[in-house]
Amino acid sequence: MAQNRTPLRYPGGKQKLTPFILEIIMANGLEGGHYVEPYAGGAGVAMELLVDGHVDHVHLNDSSYHIYSFWQSVLTQTEAFCSKISRSLVNVEEWLGHREILRHPDQHSILEVGFATFYLNRTNRSGILNAGVIGGLNQNGKWKIDARFPMNDLIRRVELIGSLRDHITLCNLDAEQFFLTHFPTLPNNSLVYCDPPYFEKGSRLYLNHYKQDDHERIAKLTQGLDNIKWIVSYDGADEILAYYKNRRKFLYELQYNASRAYKGNEVFIFSDQLVIPRRSSLSYIAHALNKNSSILHAGLPETRAGLVP
CATH class of the missing domain: 3.40.50.150 (Vaccinia Virus protein VP39)
Incomplete structure (x- = not known):
């Protein structure tokens, strides 16, 4: 473990x-x-x-609809979720776009909300959704926005969980x-x-x-x-x-x-x-x-x- x-x-x-x-x-x-x-x-x-x-x-x-959307997307749209990870640009411009999605979740699909939740969780200070981005908007901090975004490892985790979907019950x-x-x-x-x-x-x-x-x-x-x-x-x-x-x-x-x-x-x-x-x-x-x-x-x-x- x-x-x-x-x-x-x-x-x-x-x-x-x-x-x-x-x-x-x-x-x-x-x-x-x-x-x-x-x-x-x-x-x-x-x-x-x-x-x-x-x-x-x-x-x-x-x-939380945000957290539910993440898990629902991982379990039911595993391949699409992993594709979004692999195509991600880990920068402040992308971060701002995902932040807007979370501010208006009713205007976006559950996959978009789920991935935006994941993105901000991995790029915000301590993973807190309403906290600021790691390194600050100017990226002049000690740590940069991608410090907690090990892309290949995250894809592996999502794929593994997706393969166990029949053993997971999810509620919101x-x-x-x-x-x-x-x-x-x-x-x-x-x-x-x-x-x-x-x-x-x-x-x-x-x-x-x-x-x-x-x-x-x-x-x-x-x-x-x-x-x-x-x-x-x-x-x-x-x-x-x-x-x-x-x-x-x-x-x-x-x-x-x-x-x-x-x-x-x-x-x-x-x-x-x-x-x-x-x-x-x-x-x-x-x-x-x-x-x-x-x-x-x-x-x-x-x-x-x-x-x-």
Whole structure:
């Protein structure tokens, strides 16, 4: 699991957590099952698990029409999408044209919107769609616009994902709608990884960020799910910890980059029926598991939610 499988860059992207998600899948006997992301974004974890054969089917949802258009184009117009990559001019003039497409998506085809989303994601600072171009409009910065546009590698990623289209379900729903309409159809061997927009910095990182009541509503909806194994990850805001106060959780430090690299407190929250691995190959997760061992299974039957070797 060393290569990036997703063609997108994503602020706060969780692909580096894939080893721990896989350890959860294995601890719960969910290998070869279904994996679900209500907030797919770059879907880095999902693509790595699917491409490497750890799950058989992934369910991706994103409320952003831009992100949905990207995934829909990759899955249904793979050849045309790759052709657009190979013919791309990675310069400011081209960037301005794609920015205009995203400003008026209703005037363009889904392929045009999907590719414009991809183009700006690869050429903007930290992959943020409403951020400026790498290197600036005058291209006098240290890095230039093509710094994150390895054309041949991106084509390879798109082709690989396109070949797995029969193993991918894609939706463009509000997360609440996705919960209510899609979750009842999930098989028992499913794991849901819910990674909502950050509570404290969401407005800076995402076009579709949440307000406080949105976060609270999602917390209530998630915790009302019966017979579904789920994980939630967030920034470690006090409000989030309060919303999930009765759930097993632990804080850890994750370094991510959005204009500048920095470390932030993140939190993992677990459904009651989920078995949590006792150890992890990721050192910062292993430290958090060890530190919170007594909390993670306190008051819960060992067979229902205990830690496993």
